[in-house]
Amino acid sequence: MLSPTTMKAVRESGAVPQASWLMEIEGVCKSFPGVKALDDVSFQLKRGTVHALMGENGAGKSTLMKIIAGIYTPDSGSFKLRGQEIKLVSPLDALENGIAMIHQELNLMAPMTVAENIWIRREPINRFGFVDHGKMHDMTAALFRDLNIDLDPDTTVGSLSIANRQMVEIAKAVSYESDVLIMDEPTSALTDKEVTHLFAIIKTLRAKGKGIVYITHKMNELFEIADEVSVFRDGHYIGTKDAAAVTREDIIRMMVGREITQMFPKDDVPIGEVVLSVKDLSLQGVFSNVSFDLHKGEILGVAGLVGSGRSNVAETLFGVTPATSGTIHIAGREVVMTSPQVALAHGLGFLTEDRKETGCFLMLDVQQNMQVAVLSGEYIRGGFVRQGALTKVCEAMRDALRVKTPNMQERVENLSGGNQQKVLIGRWLLTKPRILILDEPTRGIDVGAKSEIHRMVSQLAGDGVGIIMISSEMPEILGMSDRILVMHEGRATGILNRDEADQVKIMELASH
Amino acid sequence: MSVENTPATAAPAKARVRRLPPEFNILVVLIGMALMFEALGWIFEGQSFLFNILRLRIMILQVSVIGIIAIGVTQVIITSGIDLSSGSIVGATAMVAASLAQSSDYTHAIYPHLTNLPAIVPMIAGIIVGGLGGMINGGLIAWTGIPPFIATLGTYVSIRGFAKWYTRGNPVSFLTPQFDYIGSGIVPVFIFLICAAIFHVVLGYTRYGKFTYAIGANRQAARVSGINIKRHLLLVYTIAGLLSGLAGIVTAARAQSGQSGMGVGYELQAIAAAVIGGTSLTGGAGRIWGTVFGTLILGVVTSGFTFLNINDYLQEMVLGGIIVGAVIVDQFRQARRAKV
Ligand SMILES: Nc1ncnc2c1ncn2[C@@H]1O[C@H](COP(=O)(O)OP(=O)(O)OP(=O)(O)O)[C@@H](O)[C@H]1O
Numbered sequence: 001m002l003s004p005t006t007m008k009a010v011r012e013s014g015a016v017p018q019a020s021w022l023m024e025i026e027g028v029c030k031s032f033p034g035v036k037a038l039d040d041v042s043f044q045l046k047r048g049t050v051h052a053l054m055g056e057n058g059a060g061k062s063t064l065m066k067i068i069a070g071i072y073t074p075d076s077g078s079f080k081l082r083g084q085e086i087k088l089v090s091p092l093d094a095l096e097n098g099i100a101m102i103h104q105e106l107n108l109m110a111p112m113t114v115a116e117n118i119w120i121r122r123e124p125i126n127r128f129g130f131v132d133h134g135k136m137h138d139m140t141a142a143l144f145r146d147l148n149i150d151l152d153p154d155t156t157v158g159s160l161s162i163a164n165r166q167m168v169e170i171a172k173a174v175s176y177e178s179d180v181l182i183m184d185e186p187t188s189a190l191t192d193k194e195v196t197h198l199f200a201i202i203k204t205l206r207a208k209g210k211g212i213v214y215i216t217h218k219m220n221e222l223f224e225i226a227d228e229v230s231v232f233r234d235g236h237y238i239g240t241k242d243a244a245a246v247t248r249e250d251i252i253r254m255m256v257g258r259e260i261t262q263m264f265p266k267d268d269v270p271i272g273e274v275v276l277s278v279k280d281l282s283l284q285g286v287f288s289n290v291s292f293d294l295h296k297g298e299i300l301g302v303a304g305l306v307g308s309g310r311s312n313v314a315e316t317l318f319g320v321t322p323a324t325s326g327t328i329h330i331a332g333r334e335v336v337m338t339s340p341q342v343a344l345a346h347g348l349g350f351l352t353e354d355r356k357e358t359g360c361f362l363m364l365d366v367q368q369n370m371q372v373a374v375l376s377g378e379y380i381r382g383g384f385v386r387q388g389a390l391t392k393v394c395e396a397m398r399d400a401l402r403v404k405t406p407n408m409q410e411r412v413e414n415l416s417g418g419n420q421q422k423v424l425i426g427r428w429l430l431t432k433p434r435i436l437i438l439d440e441p442t443r444g445i446d447v448g449a450k451s452e453i454h455r456m457v458s459q460l461a462g463d464g465v466g467i468i469m470i471s472s473e474m475p476e477i478l479g480m481s482d483r484i485l486v487m488h489e490g491r492a493t494g495i496l497n498r499d500e501a502d503q504v505k506i507m508e509l510a511s512h
Numbered sequence: 513m514s515v516e517n518t519p520a521t522a523a524p525a526k527a528r529v530r531r532l533p534p535e536f537n538i539l540v541v542l543i544g545m546a547l548m549f550e551a552l553g554w555i556f557e558g559q560s561f562l563f564n565i566l567r568l569r570i571m572i573l574q575v576s577v578i579g580i581i582a583i584g585v586t587q588v589i590i591t592s593g594i595d596l597s598s599g600s601i602v603g604a605t606a607m608v609a610a611s612l613a614q615s616s617d618y619t620h621a622i623y624p625h626l627t628n629l630p631a632i633v634p635m636i637a638g639i640i641v642g643g644l645g646g647m648i649n650g651g652l653i654a655w656t657g658i659p660p661f662i663a664t665l666g667t668y669v670s671i672r673g674f675a676k677w678y679t680r681g682n683p684v685s686f687l688t689p690q691f692d693y694i695g696s697g698i699v700p701v702f703i704f705l706i707c708a709a710i711f712h713v714v715l716g717y718t719r720y721g722k723f724t725y726a727i728g729a730n731r732q733a734a735r736v737s738g739i740n741i742k743r744h745l746l747l748v749y750t751i752a753g754l755l756s757g758l759a760g761i762v763t764a765a766r767a768q769s770g771q772s773g774m775g776v777g778y779e780l781q782a783i784a785a786a787v788i789g790g791t792s793l794t795g796g797a798g799r800i801w802g803t804v805f806g807t808l809i810l811g812v813v814t815s816g817f818t819f820l821n822i823n824d825y826l827q828e829m830v831l832g833g834i835i836v837g838a839v840i841v842d843q844f845r846q847a848r849r850a851k852v
């Protein structure tokens with residue numbers, strides 16, 4: 001077995017013969033307390049291919065990739081890189097051996113600039129030993145020019161939108177010029193426009209002979225970009241297929257072990273009276289004059305590009321950033337939405353877009369995360385929390401949403417990304433809201449759970465809840481919405497009815 | 513490589529706005545406070561506050577030691593840590609340095625054979641003691657994973673214990689004139705400003721600095737970028753210890769003796785200086801010049817109050833308010849900037 005440093009020397013000398021497999025993994029096992037995340041898993045990656053990795057939430061995809069990127073050490077198994085057995089002991093090791101990874105959760109230093117984020121640990125140093133900021137700026141600009149990204153290298157990452165942060169992550173990973181590039185759900189925060197952009201980048205990388213591992217829950221991406229696809233289920237490797245030779249049904253069967261018939265099952269339910277009426281709502285400098293009505297039992301989809309102000313409107317409706325002008329009527333009465341407490345008191349629920357920053361309490365357990373929005377009213381008696389009753393409803397919710405967790409006391413931090421999202425959805429369902437705002441509700445959710453969530457949302461609408469659903473996923477918007485509000489640069493550019501809406505019309509409204 | 517056929521990503525390139533450095537605000541506060549005392553001076557005392565060289569000298573001298581410590585503490589706080597042990601390290605190094613700086617005129621020296629040594633010997637010894645203290649902090653924090661607050665709370669107690677044990681509580685006096693020189697005139701001010709200049713450059717323009725900010729801003733991101741976090745934390749805390757050691761030497765030289773109670777409470781003043789200067793306790797943000805201004809604000813306030821003959825106890829009460837007020841103002845400023 002060669003040590004990483006020897007490997008690196010050998011690689012740089014160019015003495016390594018072109019092994020047939022860029023990377024071979026065999027018999028890898030990995031356990032966490034209470035979970036066997038990976039059980040005897042194998043995986044092979046060829047040069048110049050995009051290899052998609054699919055599987056339900058908690059199947060072990062991210063865990064395997066973190067092992068490859070030197071973040072976790074496997075309990076057992078062998079790992080060959082370019083035909084040589086290798087053992088990685090740290091992320092640095094992996095990077096030096098030509099493995100870079102874009103993580104499922106953003107890993108950026110918000111107070112630092114874009115350039116500093118990208119070149120951290122590899123800053124250009126001048127002959128006095130100091131970081132050469134001018135050169136670093138130029139290197140970033142050159143990288144962005146190559147990748148056709150239009151961002152200022154000197155802005156702080158914290159001031160960027162999530163989509164742009166994701167583009168910074170992508171640029172950073174590409175900048176390592178590594179042979180193996182792992183992308184863990186890179187498009188979950190991107191809209192179609194940026195996805196197209198990313199795919200163009202991936203295609204150039206593939207043409208240069210890189211091996212790309214691409215984790216996604218989106219079927220259409222699989223057929224658009226992948227050459228091969230491997231499927232995992234419950235920590236087991238199920239199989240690898242040629243992407244051109246499989247159908248979406250094949251993949252789903254491999255993933256969940258059963259058929260999923262209906263994807264966007266919005267039932268027709270009677271649409272009732274207006275529950276929420278928004279008139280000329282504006283937040284100075286962010287969006288202006290947004291007006292719409294939301295009816296009982298209706299799902300109002302909100303489409304638009306990232307940065308169009310969709311999430312800002314949601315935040316204003318929920319009182320996070322109170323409006324600078326305009327009115328909000330709930331059930332016919334005017335409400336001055338000054339804080340989330342007011343919103344909660346009027347029966348609003350809000351699933352935020354960024355689960356790590358504004359959703360999960362990562363250090364708390366599943367139980368506490370789920371119950372936090374209902375710690376009032378019926379679950380409080382004499383100032384004490386009725387924990388028994390709460391535990392019961394939370395457990396029922398966990399089962400209904402099929403949250404994969406060893407128990408209710410597991411820290412949410414340790415759950416897979418998709419399961420964190422389910423916990424948050426559970427939190428809002430427990431509040432039995434009259435109006436529910438969902439900002440990207442199925443981000444990072446696998447197909448099985450997605451249809452589950454869609455079914456629940458539809459059922460909620462059936463129960464008379466008014467639902468506002470922001471989504472960047474076109475099929476989801478088209479399939480689930482009764483009406484679709486389209487936004488562009490802080491303005492509502494149109495409202496389409498279900499029967500008149502299609503992708504082209506939405507894109508037109510979203511981009512003019 | 514070049515990617516074609518796609519539109520450029522999002523966000524219209526904003527016109528680059530040149531922002532004033534954040535230290536500018538703190539400088540404004542500093543000047544504002546000085547002017548306030550100037551005005552109050554004319555009203556209540558009938559004399560100038562600022563145009564009095566002696567007073568200014570004393571003012572800066574008083575805070576130089578705090579400033580030296582605060583330079584190290586700033587770096588620790590940027591990594592989202594904290595150092596409570598710096599005052600104790602001052603005490604320990606003052607004792608050790610003084611014990612090696614005794615003059616042969618004195619018959620009861622701690623080390624009778626080690627008197628009249630050149631000043632460089634106690635200096636090196638003091639710096640080593642400080643560095644060791646910092647290394648213990650860093651080692652504990654990096655390798656056992658205990659919170660910095662707990663680790664340095666432990667060393668805060670233990671190192672103070674060491675300072676007392678070293679001479680069983682007795683002061684060490686009769687130091688060589690060469691050693692005393694370190695604390696004479698405005699030498700401490702020079703040491704302070706030189707350290708500030710060095711670490712301003714180190715933090716802003718070296719990889720050491722970038723790593724320090726990165727670890728504080730997002731430890732996981734720093735880790736997956738390949739930074740050796742343990743090693744770097746060890747380094748940061750060791751440097752903080754070294755600077756506290758230097759502060760201990762200056763303290764002993766100024767007092768021309770070593771006393772085990774030296775530096776009590778300095779750790780909090782140093783933290784206050786860093787925080788007033790804009791260093792964020794959540795990590796990832798802060799600059800040395802800010803800390804320098806923060807230190808000077810502490811100095812202006814203390815000497816301004818003395819100048820106005822305000823009761824000592826009252827001074828402390830107001831000082832606490834100023835520390836909290838500075839952070840509140842800073843938060844408002846950040847919130848406003850985040851919105852734009
Ligand atoms: N650090 C950890 N500690 C404890 N358990 C963990 C940890 N990381 C992952 N797990 C568990 O290992 C299993 C696999 O998780 P992993 O993140 O690999 O899933 P995934 O396939 O990436 O899912 P998703 O599609 O939701 O991202 C899950 O049951 C998860 O709860």
Ligand SMILES: [Mg+2]
Nearest residue numbers: 062104416417
């Ligand atoms: Mg994952």
